[in-house]
Amino acid sequence: MISFEHLTKRYGEATVVDDISFTVPSRTVTAIVGASGSGKSTLLRMVNRLVAPSSGRVCIDGEDIARIQPYMLRRRIGYTIQNYGLFPHYTVAENVATVPRLLGWPPARIEAKVDELLTLFRLDPGEFRNRFPHQLSGGQQQRVGVARALAAEPNILLMDEPFGALDPIIREKAQDDLKAIQSRFGTTLLLVTHDMEEAIRLADHIAVMEGGRLEQYAPPGEMLLHPATPLVEQLIGTSDKAFRVLSLVTLEAAAAPGPPPPGALPLPASLSLREALSELLWSRRNALAVIGDDGAPKGSVTLEAILRRAAGPEASQDGPAAERR
Amino acid sequence: MTRGYLRPAAFSRLGFVVTGLLAAALAGPLVSFHANRILPGDPRSVFACLPPALAAGLVLILAAAMAAAFFGGGWPRLAMASLGIAALGIACGVAASRLTATGGSWSRVSPGMGFWLGLFGLVVLFADAAVRIRFSPRARLSLVFLAGLCLAGFFYSGIWRDVSVVREYDARAADFWREGGIHIMLAAGSLMVACLIGIPLGIGLKFSQALRAPILNLLNVIQTIPSIALFGMLIVPLSWLAAHLPALAKAGINGVGVAPAFLALVLYSLLPVTANTLIGLRGVPAPVLDAARGMGLTSLQRLGRVELPLALPVILTGVRLVLVQNLGLATVAALIGGGGFGVFVFQGIGQGAPDLILLGALPSVILALAAAVVMDALIALTARPAP
Numbered sequence: 001m002i003s004f005e006h007l008t009k010r011y012g013e014a015t016v017v018d019d020i021s022f023t024v025p026s027r028t029v030t031a032i033v034g035a036s037g038s039g040k041s042t043l044l045r046m047v048n049r050l051v052a053p054s055s056g057r058v059c060i061d062g063e064d065i066a067r068i069q070p071y072m073l074r075r076r077i078g079y080t081i082q083n084y085g086l087f088p089h090y091t092v093a094e095n096v097a098t099v100p101r102l103l104g105w106p107p108a109r110i111e112a113k114v115d116e117l118l119t120l121f122r123l124d125p126g127e128f129r130n131r132f133p134h135q136l137s138g139g140q141q142q143r144v145g146v147a148r149a150l151a152a153e154p155n156i157l158l159m160d161e162p163f164g165a166l167d168p169i170i171r172e173k174a175q176d177d178l179k180a181i182q183s184r185f186g187t188t189l190l191l192v193t194h195d196m197e198e199a200i201r202l203a204d205h206i207a208v209m210e211g212g213r214l215e216q217y218a219p220p221g222e223m224l225l226h227p228a229t230p231l232v233e234q235l236i237g238t239s240d241k242a243f244r245v246l247s248l249v250t251l252e253a254a255a256a257p258g259p260p261p262p263g264a265l266p267l268p269a270s271l272s273l274r275e276a277l278s279e280l281l282w283s284r285r286n287a288l289a290v291i292g293d294d295g296a297p298k299g300s301v302t303l304e305a306i307l308r309r310a311a312g313p314e315a316s317q318d319g320p321a322a323e324r325r
Numbered sequence: 326m327t328r329g330y331l332r333p334a335a336f337s338r339l340g341f342v343v344t345g346l347l348a349a350a351l352a353g354p355l356v357s358f359h360a361n362r363i364l365p366g367d368p369r370s371v372f373a374c375l376p377p378a379l380a381a382g383l384v385l386i387l388a389a390a391m392a393a394a395f396f397g398g399g400w401p402r403l404a405m406a407s408l409g410i411a412a413l414g415i416a417c418g419v420a421a422s423r424l425t426a427t428g429g430s431w432s433r434v435s436p437g438m439g440f441w442l443g444l445f446g447l448v449v450l451f452a453d454a455a456v457r458i459r460f461s462p463r464a465r466l467s468l469v470f471l472a473g474l475c476l477a478g479f480f481y482s483g484i485w486r487d488v489s490v491v492r493e494y495d496a497r498a499a500d501f502w503r504e505g506g507i508h509i510m511l512a513a514g515s516l517m518v519a520c521l522i523g524i525p526l527g528i529g530l531k532f533s534q535a536l537r538a539p540i541l542n543l544l545n546v547i548q549t550i551p552s553i554a555l556f557g558m559l560i561v562p563l564s565w566l567a568a569h570l571p572a573l574a575k576a577g578i579n580g581v582g583v584a585p586a587f588l589a590l591v592l593y594s595l596l597p598v599t600a601n602t603l604i605g606l607r608g609v610p611a612p613v614l615d616a617a618r619g620m621g622l623t624s625l626q627r628l629g630r631v632e633l634p635l636a637l638p639v640i641l642t643g644v645r646l647v648l649v650q651n652l653g654l655a656t657v658a659a660l661i662g663g664g665g666f667g668v669f670v671f672q673g674i675g676q677g678a679p680d681l682i683l684l685g686a687l688p689s690v691i692l693a694l695a696a697a698v699v700m701d702a703l704i705a706l707t708a709r710p711a712p
Contacts, residue, residue, distance in 0.1 A: 050619055074621035085616025089634050099620050148620075158619075 001026045002047060002156065002188065006056035009042055009212075016042045018212035019056070024205065026061075026155075029182055029189040031199035033235065034209035040192045043209065044158050047190065048077045060156065075099055078149030078157035078187070082164040084141050086133040092118070092144050093129040099152040117147040120181065139170040146178065150185070157182075159191040163198065175202055196235050200224075200244060208232050221248050225313055242310040246274035249309065251290045255299035260289035267291065269298055277306050339453055340395035346446030347387045347409075353439035356420045361431040362489070363677050368437055374420035386412045387443065394450050399457035406451035411475075413443050418484035425487045435489035435680050462702040469698050476691075489680035490687065493669075501669075505688060507583070508665035511658055512651035512692075515587050519594030519647060524640065526595070527602025528628065537603070544596035552654050555592065556661045559585035586663030590654060594647040601643025605636025638708040645700035652693040656685065 002024040009017040017039045024030045034040040045051040047058055049070040058065050065073055086095050093114045100110045115125040121143040133141055142162070149157055162178070163171045179202055182189050193199055199206045200220045208215040208223075208231070216228035224245050227233035236244065252269035264287040267276055276288055280303050290298040356374055357366030372380050386409055393405040421434035428434075460468065485491045494501055530537045550558070563585050567574040578584040609632050617627045633640075659667030669685030672678075 048619055050615070071621040071623050074619055079616070079619035081612055081615055081619070083610075083612040085610075085612035085614075085619075087613060087617070087631060088610075098622075102621055102626070145616075 001061050002190065003059045003062075004043070004056070005059065007043070007046060007053050007058060008055045009039070009046065009051060010054045016212050017046070017053075020209075020212075020214045021056075022207060022214060022217040024188060024190060026188050027186045028204040029179070029191070029202050030205045030207060031203035032190065032192045032207045032209060033194065033196055033199045035194060038209040039212040040209050041160055044160055044190060044192045047156070047158055048074045048079055050074075075102055075152060076154055076156070078152075078154040080145045080149045080157075080159045080162050082161040084133075084145035084165075086141055086144060086148070088133055091130050091132055092123070092136070093125075095133065095144060096148045096151050098148060103152055113151055117151060121147050121177070123147075138166060139174065142166060142170075142174060143177070146181075150181070150187070153185070154187070156188045156190065159189070161192060161194070163193075163195075171198075178202070196237070200236075200248070208235060221245065224248070241312065243274050243277075246277060246306065246310050247272045249273045251276055251288070251301060252292075252298065254301050254305065254309065255290040256301065256305065257299045260297065260300035261287045261302075263287070264289040264300055269293070273301075273306050273309060276301065277303075277310075280306070337395055339449070340391070343394035343446045343450050344391040346442050346449070347391055350413075350439045350443030350446065351384060351387060353442060354437035355439045356417060356424065356434050357437040358424050358428060359433040359435065359489070360428070362433045362492075362680060366435065366437070369420070369424065371416070371439065374424055375416055376419075376423075379416065379419060383412050383416050390447060390450060399454050402450055402454035403458065406447045406454055409447040410444065410451070413440060413447065414479055415484060418479075418486075418488060421485070421487040421489070433489040433492060433680065434487060435683075462705040465698060465702040465705075469695055469702075473695070490683045493678070493680045493684045497669075501684070504664055504666055504668050504685075507663075508652075508655050508667075508689070509692070511583070511586055511590055511655040511663065511665055512648065515590035515651055516594055516644065516647050518587075518591045519598050520644065522591075523595050523598030523643075524602050527599045527640075528606065530599065530603050531606045541596075541600060541603075544599060547592050548596045552589065552593070552657050553660065555589045556585055556657070556663075559588055560661065563588070581662045583658075583663050585661055586655070586658035586665075590651050590658075593654060594651060597643040597646045597650075598640070601639050601646075602636065605639030606632050608639060609635045638704050641700065641704045641707060645697065645704065648696045648700060649693050652689060652696055656689050 004020050004022055007017055007020045008015065020043060032040040032043060042051055046053050047060075047065070049065060049068075087098070090098075093111075096114045096117055097110045100113060105113075114129065118125045118128055123140060123143060128136075128140070128144075133144070136144065142165070146159075146162065149159075163174055166174055175198065178189075181187075191202070196206075203220060205217060206220055206223055207217045210231050216223060216232045218226075218228070223232060224236055224241055227236060249272060250269065251267060251271050251273065254273055255269070263285060265279060265283055265285045266289045267279060269290050269292050271279075280286070280288060285303075287300055287302045289300050292298045351371055353370070354368030355371045357368045358374075359366045371383060375383065386405075390405040390409040393401045397405065417436050417440055424434045425432050455465075455468070479485060480491075486495075526540070530540060547555070560581060564579065564581075567579045613631060613635070614627065617631045622630065655663075655665045656667035656670060658665050659671050666685040666689045670682050671685075673681030673683075673685065
């Protein structure tokens with residue numbers, strides 16, 4: 001659990017982070033979203049004391065981090081940045097082993113950990129262990145960067161634009177990998193991004209920042225339905241809000257029990273409602289049958305039910321979005 | 326790039342240059358004959374001073390080297406250049422022995438204009454071949470070692486015993502090695518002291534914005550003082566110190582001699598070492614430093630494990646510059662009694678004996694060349710491509 005308490009950072013006259021308070025629950029993913037200059041990176045860098053707050057404090061599991069030696073604190077917290085910052089004169093294995101070596105792990109344990117992480121990130125240890133960073137593709141460098149951040153089994157992982165330098169096709173795969181690894185290790189993940197799509201896809205909570213202030217801190221679904229400020233509304237987009245809401249819900253969660261109506265389209269339970277809607281429209285059907293991983297039927301979803309879920313709250317029918325049309 | 330052996334690879338300016346030099350070598354005087362060591366020389370051509378078979382052999386080898394310069398790939402050029410240099414060396418030694426045998430014990434035979442032009446042409450060909458073959462750093466180190474072995478082999482084989490420079494050497498062999506030791510001590514010792522001061526200073530300047538400009542400017546000013554002037558300027562304070570601090574005088578520190586020479590060389594070396602350390606450290610990519618800090622490396626660990634290793638190629642470039650520069654400057658140290666190979670140069674100038682000048686100049690040049698190649702190879706060994 002990371003709690004920000006009235007956290008403020010000033011550089012001379014400029015207030016970069018302005019009195020921010022919120023709490024990130026353990027084992028969840030939180031995305032800090034904002035334009036460049038919104039203070040999001042500064043906020044992130046105050047968690048591992050790369051930046052010292054002007055006032056306020058950050059607590060990890062109730063402990064004020066100002067009381068911990070910065071370098072000791074940082075060895076407990078994973079950290080990755082946009083250009084990965086791999087050490088060009090270290091091999092992949094030496095890069096990944098950086099923090100365990102600082103912590104004085106025995107060599108056998110380090111070696112086992114390196115191989116475990118490389119395998120986990122689909123980098124065959126035999127092939128990649130002794131390569132140098134310049135011999136890797138961008139996607140491989142990114143994975144080595146994340147593996148290095150996770151090497152000492154930190155409870156918290158901070159990521160500053162972790163996917164910013166990847167092309168869109170690799171990016172989606174890397175996001176899925178990260179999500180899988182996060183839930184496997186139960187890491188508390190705090191990531192900074194300017195991409196709302198990425199935040200909605202990955203995060204359990206989103207913190208939107210602008211001009212150093214926190215605009216809203218909420219789960220993605222709530223943020224889509226009730227944007228707190230015009231800026232948040234603008235960031236989440238107005239035209240495809242309904243689809244974004246649908247993309248947050250899987251068929252498994254939406255399935256109504258009971259046998260599907262005749263002619264229902266069979267679809268896997270892991271699909272989102274957004275994808276299911278597209279399938280239904282394309283195949284001109286009104287209902288679908290939810291099929292589990294084991295092939296067993298898990299209920300049904302009607303087109304009407306999907307449309308109902310996509311509808312915004314009553315109040316926003318007369319809201320600014322409606323008037324603009 | 327053409328890899329064929331017999332294709333006119335980039336028809337070849339180098340071919341013309343090398344051919345011109347080698348033709349001039351054959352046409353010009355291979356050696357010059359002096360009745361004694363200070364009389365002006367009497368030029369002798371290849372054909373006048375060598376037995377016909379040997380002269381023909383030399384002509385053939387140099388002709389083959391010309392052909393290699395026009396048509397050869399890297400390896401034939403390398404082979405012909407090496408063979409040509411060896412042949413030229415043998416020819417010079419044989420010519421010297423033959424001419425002194427008839428010229429009497431006072432007579433001297435020194436390498437003539439033809440010899441030097443030929444040597445220059447072949448060295449150009451050799452360097453070009455080495456660039457074409459793209460030797461690995463380790464191969465370059467072995468090549469320098471091999472060249473040193475060959476030189477020593479020629480020297481100790483006795484084939485050059487009648488060449489004037491070797492005659493001068495024979496007359497003062499003990500002096501030669503002593504001054505050689507001083508020369509290297511001056512150049513390498515001052516470099517070491519400069520590294521001991523300059524590298525920490527460069528690290529310090531990285532952190533202190535305020536001191537950076539003044540110190541670099543000061544070192545810059547020192548660098549612009551001509552060497553003779555700097556040697557002279559150090560005589561006054563050092564003799565004052567020696568006069569007032571007997572301990573210093575006892576330790577051999579004095580206004581003239583090794584001390585001011587050494588000190589001047591240290592001062593000259595400080596700017597390249599300090600500035601390159603600073604530049605190297607500042608060239609470490611910001612994301613790498615940010616990651617190192619974010620992972621919990623202390624500032625000392627960052628310096629030792631990340632910043633200095635990544636700055637090493639740039640620091641070594643400064644060291645290379647200083648080493649080559651000092652090997653040259655150490656020659657001038659003889660002017661203020663500092664010793665080194667310069668002793669023979671200035672003695673030779675004083676006596677009007679060109680061979681003695683060569684005895685000082687040749688080893689200085691060879692040392693500087695070898696140092697440059699060795700340091701370049703070390704730099705290449707430590708450099709790594711950026712991520």
